[in-house]
Amino acid sequence: MRTSIATVSLSGSLTEKLTAASRAGFDGVEIFENDLLASPLTPEEIRARCADLGLTIDLYQPMRDIEAVPAEAFARNLRRARHKFELMRRLGADTVLVCSSVHPLAVDDDALAAHQLRQLAELAQESGIRVAYEALAWGRHVNTYTHAWRIVEAADHPALGTCLDSFHILSRGSDPKGIQDIPGEKIFFLQLADAPLLAMDVLQWSRHYRCFPGQGGFDVAGLVRHVLHTGYDGPLSLEVFNDVFRQADAGPTAVDAHRSLLVLQEQLGVADPPAPVVPTGVAFAELLTPDAEPVAAVLGALGFARTARHRGKPVDLWQQGAARVLLNTSGAARRDGTNLAAIGLESPDPTGAARRAEALLAPVLPRRRATGDAPLDAVAAPDGTELFFCATDRPELPDWRADFADIAHEPAAAGIHRIDHLALTQPWHHYDEAALFHRSVLGLHAQESVDVADPYGLMRSRAVTNPDGSVRIALGVGAAPTDDTAHAQHIALATDDVVAAARRFREAGGRLLPIPANYYDDLAARHEFADGELETYRELGILYDRDAHGEFRHCYTLTVGRVFFELVQRDGYRGYGARNAPVRLAAQHTARAVTGG
Ligand SMILES: O=C(O)c1ccc(O)c(O)c1
Numbered sequence: 001m002r003t004s005i006a007t008v009s010l011s012g013s014l015t016e017k018l019t020a021a022s023r024a025g026f027d028g029v030e031i032f033e034n035d036l037l038a039s040p041l042t043p044e045e046i047r048a049r050c051a052d053l054g055l056t057i058d059l060y061q062p063m064r065d066i067e068a069v070p071a072e073a074f075a076r077n078l079r080r081a082r083h084k085f086e087l088m089r090r091l092g093a094d095t096v097l098v099c100s101s102v103h104p105l106a107v108d109d110d111a112l113a114a115h116q117l118r119q120l121a122e123l124a125q126e127s128g129i130r131v132a133y134e135a136l137a138w139g140r141h142v143n144t145y146t147h148a149w150r151i152v153e154a155a156d157h158p159a160l161g162t163c164l165d166s167f168h169i170l171s172r173g174s175d176p177k178g179i180q181d182i183p184g185e186k187i188f189f190l191q192l193a194d195a196p197l198l199a200m201d202v203l204q205w206s207r208h209y210r211c212f213p214g215q216g217g218f219d220v221a222g223l224v225r226h227v228l229h230t231g232y233d234g235p236l237s238l239e240v241f242n243d244v245f246r247q248a249d250a251g252p253t254a255v256d257a258h259r260s261l262l263v264l265q266e267q268l269g270v271a272d273p274p275a276p277v278v279p280t281g282v283a284f285a286e287l288l289t290p291d292a293e294p295v296a297a298v299l300g301a302l303g304f305a306r307t308a309r310h311r312g313k314p315v316d317l318w319q320q321g322a323a324r325v326l327l328n329t330s331g332a333a334r335r336d337g338t339n340l341a342a343i344g345l346e347s348p349d350p351t352g353a354a355r356r357a358e359a360l361l362a363p364v365l366p367r368r369r370a371t372g373d374a375p376l377d378a379v380a381a382p383d384g385t386e387l388f389f390c391a392t393d394r395p396e397l398p399d400w401r402a403d404f405a406d407i408a409h410e411p412a413a414a415g416i417h418r419i420d421h422l423a424l425t426q427p428w429h430h431y432d433e434a435a436l437f438h439r440s441v442l443g444l445h446a447q448e449s450v451d452v453a454d455p456y457g458l459m460r461s462r463a464v465t466n467p468d469g470s471v472r473i474a475l476g477v478g479a480a481p482t483d484d485t486a487h488a489q490h491i492a493l494a495t496d497d498v499v500a501a502a503r504r505f506r507e508a509g510g511r512l513l514p515i516p517a518n519y520y521d522d523l524a525a526r527h528e529f530a531d532g533e534l535e536t537y538r539e540l541g542i543l544y545d546r547d548a549h550g551e552f553r554h555c556y557t558l559t560v561g562r563v564f565f566e567l568v569q570r571d572g573y574r575g576y577g578a579r580n581a582p583v584r585l586a587a588q589h590t591a592r593a594v595t596g597g
């Protein structure tokens with residue numbers, strides 16, 4: 001189907017918005033009046049720019065407070081409309097959106113509303129323009145789609161139809177099934193937006209919190225199914241008022257937006273991108289560091305051994321059990337030092353995974369990072385993390401380890417089996433995009449977002465996982481963009497005995513994050529422990545949680561650059577210790593202040 005986006009959904013000047021929409025693959029745009037008013041381009045120039053960019057102008061909007069008003073007010077409205085229809089002629093736009101009145105003079109009189117909209121449509125028709133009447137969820141008298149449709153039906157004019165907007169319909173809890181009672185040719189336009197399920201004033205909700213389909217809590221696909229049932233063949237158009245998208249770069253936002261429509265169309269069965277190839281494990285985590293020594297010391301103390309070295313680059317493979325960490329000293333050192341730059345995902349079909357990613361607009365990285373490297377499919381996540389689709393120990397596929405020469409044959413064993421999860425920090429404006437990306441591109445399941453109090457702000461975190469939990473990625477968004485602690489990433493390592501692993505780490509010279517005594521007093525109040533157990537946790541800085549599925553014990557190393565390690569023992573537990581995260585974040589702030597680390 002054709003895809004369109006309202007200019008209000010993107011940041012920047014009108015030209016920047018149009019360019020971003022076109023690059024992301026949209027077929028058309030809804031031009032918001034304010035964007036046109038603020039543009040130095042003439043309507044003819046805007047029209048030409050859109051044509052150059054391969055965009056049609058699918059809608060001009062909005063016209064407000066038109067209907068059900070006293071005669072003098074309506075006469076002024078028609079005068080205004082004449083001007084706008086002339087403008088639309090110059091723009092080459094043939095559909096105008098009229099949203100239901102919020103005017104104090106508007107009366108609750110459907111017959112009058114229908115009569116006046118019919119007059120407006122008559123005028124529009126002379127200019128070859130169609131009027132799409134939309135019920136705002138907060139319209140003064142008309143605030144449901146069924147009501148707007150009754151008025152359109154009563155007006156009975158070929159140039160008058162209705163505009164459906166998923167936000168206005170679903171935010172009020174209206175049943176979208178009734179859409180099927182509207183003839184498809186009378187649905188002149190379809191606007192789509194999702195939103196998080198919030199209990200708040202509907203106008204504020206609409207103007208600040210809309211998001212792209214799949215990023216909120218509405219069943220947008222279910223609604224579109226009803227619309228398609230009517231025979232509607234206009235575009236799927238995104239109209240998203242959102243405080244974050246207003247500020248974020250238009251380019252990535254437009255890509256995120258278009259991806260949401262590709263996923264929606266796949267859900268509806270009207271598009272058929274390559275199927276998702278769900279990763280089956282974590283092959284490696286790659287740290288980029290200007291100075292390997294401090295990280296190597298932590299890895300060594302954790303019981304990792306340097307088992308192989310890349311044949312062509314300063315990249316070492318550190319291993320313990322199936323936990324593999326690459327230490328890369330080749331990249332340009334980042335200002336903030338060591339960071340988690342890449343993740344190797346074990347993939348049943350690396351090429352298929354890359355094809356899926358490409359179809360969903362993920363930036364595909366060169367297959368060989370350097371001449372001589374084994375070909376590896378990789379894409380960049382929204383936060384820039386490189387995701388490699390790997391096959392480990394599968395002779396029929398290129399093995400990433402072929403690029404490495406063994407330097408020790410016995411990986412050490414200190415009780416760590418594998419990587420339990422990885423925690424990535426997202427730039428503040430990529431949080432919703434990141435969840436949709438990992439869900440749709442990688443086929444992971446996104447869990448609920450949780451809020452975590454940091455002493456200097458609020459962190460949000462959301463885990464994406466594969467079905468057996470062998471891939472778990474926690475996507476966090478930090479408090480303030482400048483807060484280093486909230487922006488640290490981490491690698492969590494699975495062990496069956498966190499007490500033993502923590503002791504070994506300390507005996508080998510490693511330093512664990514100290515946890516305040518108050519935390520253990522609270523634990524004692526909440527749970528019963530065996531004799532001495534709590535004292536051990538207190539001594540080592542081990543945190544404790546439990547859920548319906550089991551118990552969780554975990555502790556943290558100090559931070560190196562932007563990265564720290566976590567040791568986790570999950571005995572059936574499915575979460576990530578969110579309850580303990582505020583204490584951990586505060587302890588990290590304290591440790592940073594004390595050690596600078
Ligand atoms: O918030 C508004 O005023 C507004 C305007 C036009 C729309 O299409 C809409 O859904 C909302």
Ligand SMILES: [Mg+2]
Nearest residue numbers: 134165191239
């Ligand atoms: Mg709308």
